Amino acid sequence: xxxxxxxxxxxxxxxxxxxxxxxxxxxxxxxxxxxxxxxxxxxxxxxxxxxxxxxxxxxxxxxxxxxxxxxxxxxxxxxxxxxxxxxxxxxxxxxxxxxxxxxxxxxxxxxxxxxxxxxxxxxxxxxxxxxxxxxxxxxxxxxxxxxxxxxxxxxxxxxxxxxxxxxxxxxxxxxxxxxxxxxxxxxxxxxxxxxxxxxxxxxxxxxxxxxxxxxxxxxxxxxxxxxxxxxxxxxxxxxxxxxxxxxxxxxxxxxxxxxxxxxxxxxxxxxxxxxxxxxxxxxxxxxxxxxxxxxxxxxxxxxxxxxxxxxxxxxxxxxxxxxxxxxxxxxxxxxxxxxxxxxxxxxxxxxxxxxxxxxxxxxxxxxxxxxxxxxxxxxxxxxxxxxxxxxxxxxxxxxxxxxxxxxxxxxxxxxxxxxxxxxxxxxxxxxxxxxxxxxxxxxxxxxxxxxxxxxxxxxxxxxxxxxxxxxxxxxxxxxxxxxxxxxxxxxxxxxxxxxxxxxxxxxxxxxxxxxxxxxxxxxxxxxxxxxxxxxxxxxxxxxxxxxxxxxxxxxx
Numbered sequence: 160x161x162x163x164x165x166x167x168x169x170x171x172x173x174x175x176x177x178x179x180x181x182x183x184x185x186x187x188x189x190x191x192x193x194x195x196x197x198x199x200x201x202x203x204x205x206x207x208x209x210x211x212x213x214x215x216x217x218x219x220x221x222x223x224x225x226x227x228x229x230x231x232x233x234x235x236x237x238x239x240x241x242x243x244x245x246x247x248x249x250x251x252x253x254x255x256x257x258x259x260x261x262x263x264x265x266x267x268x269x270x271x272x273x274x275x276x277x278x279x280x281x282x283x284x285x286x287x288x289x290x291x292x293x294x295x296x297x298x299x300x301x302x303x304x305x306x307x308x309x310x311x312x313x314x315x316x317x318x319x320x321x322x323x324x325x326x327x328x329x330x331x332x333x334x335x336x337x338x339x340x341x342x343x344x345x346x347x348x349x350x351x352x353x354x355x356x357x358x359x360x361x362x363x364x365x366x367x368x369x370x371x372x373x374x375x376x377x378x379x380x381x382x383x384x385x386x387x388x389x390x391x392x393x394x395x396x397x398x399x400x401x402x403x404x405x406x407x408x409x410x411x412x413x414x415x416x417x418x419x420x421x422x423x424x425x426x427x428x429x430x431x432x433x434x435x436x437x438x439x440x441x442x443x444x445x446x447x448x449x450x451x452x453x454x455x456x457x458x459x460x461x462x463x464x465x466x467x468x469x470x471x472x473x474x475x476x477x478x479x480x481x482x483x484x485x486x487x488x489x490x491x492x493x494x495x496x497x498x499x500x501x502x503x504x505x506x507x508x509x510x511x512x513x514x515x516x517x518x519x520x521x522x523x524x525x526x527x528x529x530x531x532x533x534x535x536x537x538x539x540x541x542x543x544x545x546x547x548x549x550x551x552x553x554x555x556x557x558x559x560x561x562x563x564x565x566x567x568x569x570x571x572x573x574x575x576x577x578x579x580x581x582x583x584x585x586x587x588x589x590x591x592x593x594x595x596x597x598x599x600x601x602x603x604x605x606x607x608x609x610x611x612x613x614x615x616x617x618x619x620x621x622x623x624x625x626x627x628x629x630x631x632x633x634x635x636x637x638x639x640x641x642x643x644x645x646x647x648x649x650x651x652x653x654x655x656x657x658x659x660x661x662x663x664x665x666x667x668x669x670x671x672x673x674x675x676x677x678x679x680x681x682x683x684x685x686x687x688x689x690x691x692x693x694x695x696x697x698x699x700x701x702x703x704x705x706x707x708x709x710x711x712x713x714x715x
């Protein structure tokens with residue numbers, strides 16, 4: 160009895176120590192790090208023919224292409240993981256599903272064959288160390304992502320190992336589950352199914368004949384829709400009673416045309432005609448860009464119209480002395496508009512990238528050169544970005560406000576507009592001077608309106624040595640008294656000075672105090688006219704020459 164108990168204890172001990180070994184052997188039989196293990200794979204299908212090669216991801220996709228050309232849909236069904244389908248239905252359902260999947264792949268995906276490695280473990284030996292999967296065997300590969308109503312569906316290859324068989328690459332179970340919905344959304348449209356076979360055959364450019372015909376027609380219809388929207392918004396703008404509403408309708412005609420026409424293209428592409436991947440990968444992001452851009456354009460135009468209506472600076476002469484506050488307000492509103500537009504562009508770009516998965520799908524095809532493209536675009540746009548930042552700098556430091564009177568490169572101007580990339584100046588004769596913002600900021604200029612509004616204008620006249628300066632002072636006081644009071648500033652600043660002399664005569668400066676820099680030029684001109692008249696009177700009265708008597712050669 161004791162021997163039996165001893166043997167029983169020994170057996171129990173051996174079982175305890177042997178159990179981990181059995182578990183380890185079972186775990187080694189299925190290397191879950193390299194493949195997915197199943198009991199059986201597609202046992203309801205006939206035996207795999209030699210033409211179907213599933214050893215590598217590239218071989219699986221090549222087998223699909225060859226099977227389609229041979230019209231071998233039963234063999235192609237072996238490229239699906241049909242584990243979720245009953246065994247007796249796998250052949251019928253599998254052939255139907257592989258037809259639908261091939262249609263979706265050929266129409267809505269652009270497979271990057273360079274990413275389909277011809278290795279059983281799908282290890283990319285050429286990838287750099289900064290990539291997450293560098294040097295790591297793969298058991299699942301993402302080929303493409305397609306949007307559905309509730310979630311994005313992926314088309315993926317998985318490496319499956321059935322019991323007693325070799326691991327193979329097939330389309331994953333989740334991809335197989337999504338095939339019917341993907342085909343319903345991205346398969347042939349209702350009108351396309353009615354087309355004759357001659358229009359659905361591929362041409363030399365790998366596009367169906369109906370696509371070559373339908374794309375120009377779609378573009379023409381989109382232009383026609385845009386034209387109708389333009390006319391409709393214009394008709395409404397002429398009939399609304401409110402002036403603000405009329406201005407808003409007129410300002411949104413452009414974005415409304417772009418938005419409605421691109422929305423029309425998106426609806427037709429999604430609901431009526433389903434273009435192939437070569438067109439969709441360009442058409443859909445372009446339509447999204449147009450739709451989002453139109454929305455942002457709409458918002459910017461509406462905000463600008465409302466700001467103009469609230470401030471009404473267009474109806475005010477900002478050059479007047481009493482409009483100092485409005486000049487500051489107009490400049491700040493101009494800066495706020497530029498900040499708002501930059502923010503809108505950034506938000507719009509973020510929305511565009513989040514709403515389109517083309518960049519995620521194409522991978523290195525587009526983003527592989529993103530660094531180089533960024534450098535090229537940054538170099539090309541450096542001047543524009545510099546001008547934008549400089550325009551904001553002007554608004555923040557207040558060196559020149561809208562309505563200020565300045566002297567820029569010896570030109571007497573008013574600051575009329577401060578745009579993103581240029582400053583619009585109005586010369587005294589009404590001509591416009593357009594100056595890049597960076598040049599305007601980097602070039603010294605005189606701002607007559609900055610700080611104190613009052614200023615002194617100097618009228619310089621060359622007179623003879625015999626001219627009576629005291630008489631000129633009395634005459635100048637008389638001229639100042641006759642000037643319009645709104646032009647004249649502090650009369651205590653009225654002064655006559657002899658600033659220099661030479662062999663021809665002496666330089667006499669007449670200091671004209673001006674109340675407003677914006678009218679100082681007119682005041683100086685009137686003062687010069689009065690001074691010249693008084694000098695002639697003094698010369699006639701005293702019988703002396705007040706102006707130098709010199710030849711042209713001596714004067715030069």
